[in-house]
Amino acid sequence: MNYELHSDDLIRAKATLGDFELTVLSDGVYYLDGGAMFGVVPKPLWEKRLPADAQNRVTLGLNTVVVRTGKHTVVIETGIGNKLSDKLRGIYDAKEQLPRAFAVAGIRPKEVDVVINSHLHFDHCGWNTTRTPEGQIIPTFPNARYFAHRGEVDHGHLQLERDAVSYISANYDPLIESGQMMLLDTRPGQVEEIVPGISVECFPGHTAQLLAVHLESDGRHGCYISDLIPTSAHLDITWVMGYDLYPLTCIEERKRFYARAVPEHWLVLFTHDHQMPMGYIRWNNKGKPEIEPSHP
Ligand SMILES: [Zn+2]
Numbered sequence: 200m201n202y203e204l205h206s207d208d209l210i211r212a213k214a215t216l217g218d219f220e221l222t223v224l225s226d227g228v229y230y231l232d233g234g235a236m237f238g239v240v241p242k243p244l245w246e247k248r249l250p251a252d253a254q255n256r257v258t259l260g261l262n263t264v265v266v267r268t269g270k271h272t273v274v275i276e277t278g279i280g281n282k283l284s285d286k287l288r289g290i291y292d293a294k295e296q297l298p299r300a301f302a303v304a305g306i307r308p309k310e311v312d313v314v315i316n317s318h319l320h321f322d323h324c325g326w327n328t329t330r331t332p333e334g335q336i337i338p339t340f341p342n343a344r345y346f347a348h349r350g351e352v353d354h355g356h357l358q359l360e361r362d363a364v365s366y367i368s369a370n371y372d373p374l375i376e377s378g379q380m381m382l383l384d385t386r387p388g389q390v391e392e393i394v395p396g397i398s399v400e401c402f403p404g405h406t407a408q409l410l411a412v413h414l415e416s417d418g419r420h421g422c423y424i425s426d427l428i429p430t431s432a433h434l435d436i437t438w439v440m441g442y443d444l445y446p447l448t449c450i451e452e453r454k455r456f457y458a459r460a461v462p463e464h465w466l467v468l469f470t471h472d473h474q475m476p477m478g479y480i481r482w483n484n485k486g487k488p489e490i491e492p493s494h495p
Pocket of ligand 1: 320322323
């Protein structure tokens, strides 16, 4: 197995993928309603996989993947950040620990040259920018080019009743205004290269333009599938989230994903799984997707 899971709270896993080195850093666990995380799936089924607390909340991770390609240092996703209101910080019990995780891993924010956001919900792009003690908003990765889908920015700006709370413009507007964030127009079916070996592809359903990030080196393939499959408890094709804007699309896109990820043995990286930030997926004898047990 070319990956190892860690019990450390800041550095959750490491892997090699061809010539790429992958490090999974955590912005800390946070808590969401278990019902919202599992949509129409009855609680007696989902709580066997992800137990709920007395308030029906489940514990989720905030996984940032740092990829060192040899030429580039690429960051995928940036957690919740430190710009939430006091009320929201309390609700999610936001840990604000990603900068510490970078320090412990020995990765300096200055050396990051690319940041990719799969979408712009606040729990995926929070440390794009940092609020200083003086209240200034500054880029966390001063030398990076940031990438996000233009459709996500436009959707966030609409501030719709359904999901306005998910979009905090201080996570992206200052970067767009300064020219540091590039907006992608990636279309369905198109794979867009960011740097050699790292590309994005739309897997819509959670949002209309959710981007997965492909990592390819020396014949190996990894994929950060983001909120199309947020944790390893969500592998079943129909176990989509209440948060998903287009649940039927999620189901179709999961089929499309597994049709390649299983036979091609992709290392799948999960955005919100604190315990299992990555794994390989296989079909079990009932025809359902499951994580391959690790064998060192
Ligand atoms: Zn999410």
